[in-house]
Amino acid sequence: MWADGGQVDLAPAAPTSSGRARVPGLGQIGPDGRFFRGLHGGPLSESVYDRWWKLAREKALTDSQVASPLVRRPYDLRHAAASLWLHAGVPPTEVARRLGHGVAVLLRVYANCIDGGDDTMNDKIGDVLGRGPTRWPQTPC
Template structure:
């Protein structure tokens, strides 16, 4: 353990956690989370009297600058997003089954792990008008070697919230209708989940990513398909949040629906938010003029 406490060893460890497997810089949140895990391990060594003090604080280190902002050149617009989801539906029977899965990514800006955990009981789906989803958990994919029961996923609470916390997401009529149709056509899993694999388990990312790749080639032009435009399903979540901001939804309301913090919103969507300044200026001027 004395070797671990040497500054050059710790600096090498910090450099390692600041990169992804492919050598590219990791996101700030990822680096901070891994640094916290490393610090906790060293604190435990102090508690067990293996180390006299946590040596991490002595290392003057900061992760390299990384631009986390979404590249909006490659975020699909509303017309493209709708075409991509429709293309998924037309691919095959599995595409038809998972079209509403992609609809949740876009129209509700949900995370894939949240959609995987969505149950019929979480949904209010009127025949007309807006519906509501009350999200209560997530099923992120993990390696089976990291779970107690050998499953390839874990049952968790919502990201960065207390385990029993919920999040209410109003959903537009188009998604309400999609989920009603999906439920009527395919039913639900034994535990009430709306989306399931062919054998009843969690929908795997490999499956919906393969569908997405095929749908993308059909929905986009050859020139567009050669670019990173909508290159991953998660781009639909970025598109959904971008639509809310551009539509004038309060910046406080947007992260509440999307399930992240204001800090994340301003870091990832800075360009769009800055683009709302003209609208804000007009509203302020109207108020100053007594209008």
């Protein structure tokens, strides 16, 4: 998978004797790095990919979720992963590396996803300052 000109490193795949990676239980990744290929070995057309994505959403989600914008596009999974990683406390430099772009782009696009957990963040700051866990006012400066 490629993003912004850089290789995305999301999950390891097992190498095979042919030198190509194999996703356990699913099959071999092609020489072009694609797992899913079209009828003649090339990339899937956008219309085919879109049709299968819509069918998968209908099978995997509830009716109300299908009617919502939840994972309306495959690209939304990228946003969900980035948000999850940031919320889990993965350093922004590592999240940016995995997404294939710089920290500045990451923070411009995803800064609004780093929300909540104010008490935890305040406790961390208090710990560094030697004050111990402190509940500071939630008002902005």
